[in-house]
Amino acid sequence: MACDNKPLPISSSAPPEFPPEQESLFREVLTLMNERGIPYAVSGAFALREHTGICRNTKDLDLFLPPQDVPLALDQLRKEGFETEVPDPVWLAKAHRDDFFVDLITGMSNGIVTVDNSWIANATPSQILGIPVKVLAAEELLVSKIFIAFRERFDGADIVHLIYGTRGRLKWNRVLELVGENWQLLLWALVLFNYVYPQEASAVPEDVWDSLLHRFHENLTTPNTMANFRGSLLDERMFAIDVNEWGLDNLLEESRRRREPKIPEDAASKPAA
Numbered sequence: 001m002a003c004d005n006k007p008l009p010i011s012s013s014a015p016p017e018f019p020p021e022q023e024s025l026f027r028e029v030l031t032l033m034n035e036r037g038i039p040y041a042v043s044g045a046f047a048l049r050e051h052t053g054i055c056r057n058t059k060d061l062d063l064f065l066p067p068q069d070v071p072l073a074l075d076q077l078r079k080e081g082f083e084t085e086v087p088d089p090v091w092l093a094k095a096h097r098d099d100f101f102v103d104l105i106t107g108m109s110n111g112i113v114t115v116d117n118s119w120i121a122n123a124t125p126s127q128i129l130g131i132p133v134k135v136l137a138a139e140e141l142l143v144s145k146i147f148i149a150f151r152e153r154f155d156g157a158d159i160v161h162l163i164y165g166t167r168g169r170l171k172w173n174r175v176l177e178l179v180g181e182n183w184q185l186l187l188w189a190l191v192l193f194n195y196v197y198p199q200e201a202s203a204v205p206e207d208v209w210d211s212l213l214h215r216f217h218e219n220l221t222t223p224n225t226m227a228n229f230r231g232s233l234l235d236e237r238m239f240a241i242d243v244n245e246w247g248l249d250n251l252l253e254e255s256r257r258r259r260e261p262k263i264p265e266d267a268a269s270k271p272a273a
Contacts, residue, residue, distance in 0.1 A: 001179075013055055014055055018057075021100075026061050030128060030133055036067055037226045039065055041120055041134045041140075046061075048141070048161075050135045050161060051141065054161055054165075063103065064117050064136055065115060067107075069262045071264060073104055074086075082102070086267055089265050091106050092109070093267065106257070108147050112182065114259065122137045123136055123140075135157070138270070142170075145158050147187045151238050159192075160189070164196075168203065184219075194225070204271070233252055
């Protein structure tokens, strides 16, 4: 446990010292989810620690769950005195009490990836603060971070640490399945990994490299001149000029509109059916 007031480095194996009331609230939420049979997987700082050993302080408890299970989760949390809201029906609901938050996450904010029951089935059994839980599997955790490439936040280091921390154990077919047509972002992450850990090249199987590099070479030799501009899927503010002034595609808006199922906007106040 940290024993002084100095902030921990962002990348450290030293466990954070949570205030007692925060630990108690997190235990309460996890126990409630278990007892009510609501399917979920813990993500965020706790999942990163599970797969890499990196500890990070957090005020939020991040829970991944399918969109259709969010209304019941919010309903049960309200009954325990939490205030609830749905800030973004595409991917996020929140519950808070005593300045501590529970984020109920159903996918990526750009609407590209949606949590389904397979994410829960693949999750890793573990314990958090003494409570038996399922933690988001390394494959799903990696993919959940692959679009986080904003000016203000870039999760590339987390992805690199995930590959390093699980080397030889990642299910690459699952990763490829989840990234789908966004495979260039995976290749980008793997090139970054190879740069950071050149001595660990074997952590990524040769057939994964071959497949991705072959597709990349094909794209270069026979480019799809009709392909859409995709910058807004990464950072709508940094690529705003492309959409607003240069007339390029706004795939973010289209992707979010198409995303189904969404979290019902009245789920924060309406009892679950």
